[in-house]
Amino acid sequence: MIRFIEIHSEQQIADIANLAQEIWQEHYLPIVGQEQIDYMLEKFQCESAISKQLADGYEYYSVSYGGHHVGYIAVISNVIDTSLMISKIYVLKSDRGCGLGKKMLQFIEYLCQQRKIKKIWLTVNKHNSHSIEWYSRMGFTNIGPIVQDIGGGFVMDDFIMEKSIR
Numbered sequence: 001m002i003r004f005i006e007i008h009s010e011q012q013i014a015d016i017a018n019l020a021q022e023i024w025q026e027h028y029l030p031i032v033g034q035e036q037i038d039y040m041l042e043k044f045q046c047e048s049a050i051s052k053q054l055a056d057g058y059e060y061y062s063v064s065y066g067g068h069h070v071g072y073i074a075v076i077s078n079v080i081d082t083s084l085m086i087s088k089i090y091v092l093k094s095d096r097g098c099g100l101g102k103k104m105l106q107f108i109e110y111l112c113q114q115r116k117i118k119k120i121w122l123t124v125n126k127h128n129s130h131s132i133e134w135y136s137r138m139g140f141t142n143i144g145p146i147v148q149d150i151g152g153g154f155v156m157d158d159f160i161m162e163k164s165i166r
Contacts, residue, residue, distance in 0.1 A: 002103050004073070007060035013050050016060055016072050019092075020045035023071070026093040031127050039152045045088075058087060063104060070095040073104055077115060084112050086122040105138055112165045121162035123148075132159065139163045 007016055021041060028037050043049060053074065054060060063071040071091035077084045086108060091100050112120060123146060124131050132142070140161040148156045 001065070002100065003064040004104075004107050005062045005064060007050075007054070007062060007072075010047075010051075012062065013047050013054075013060075015069060016050055016062060017045055017047045019062075019069060019072055020088075020090070023090045023092055027090070028125075031125055036154050039154055040150070043150065043152070053087075060088075061107070063091070063100065065095060065100060071100060071104065073108065075108060075111065077117060081119075082117050083119040083121060084108070084115075084117045086120060089122070101134065102138065109165055118165055119162055120165060121160060123156065123158035123160055126157050126159055132161075135161050 005012070007013060024037050024041055024045070028040075032040075050060065053076075056076075058074050058076045061073045062069050063073065065071075072088060073086070073090075074088035075084055075086055089101070089104055089108075091104070108120060111117075121143075122135070122140075124135060126132075126145065136142070140163045143160040143162055146156075146158050146160050148158070150156055
C-alpha cells in the first residue's frame, strides 16, 4: 500500500533531507557530479532549505510504501495561471520500476483536479534521458530548454516539460 504523508514537523523535514541525500547520490552523480550534488543538496534540500520552501508555499509529501519511506514529492501551485510545478519527485533506486512514480504522478494530478489546476510542469536535466523518456510516456511534452544560474558556479541545464490536466 502506498501512502502520501504531508510534511509539517521538524522530524518529517529531517527525514526528507536524509532521503534526499540518499536519492541524489544514487541518481545524479553520473549526471552532474559530486561537487554540484553537494552544492544543490545544501542549497535546496537541507532542513533549513526545505523549511523555507514550506514557508514560501511549497508542499512536501513523503511517499511510504510497504511501511517504508521510499520517496518524496514537492509541488507549488500558481493560482494566477492555474498551474502546478513539480519541484521534486524522487524514489529510492531500490524501489524504482514497480509503478511508484506513476502513482506519485497520479496523486499530483488528483491534487490538481481538486484545485481546478489545468497544467503541471517541471524541469528535468537535459542529460537525464531516463527521466525525460519516463515523463514523455506519462504524457508530458518537452517545451524547450532553460538554463538557470543557481550560484556557486553551477547552472541547471534543463528542459521544461508540461502536461495538461483534464
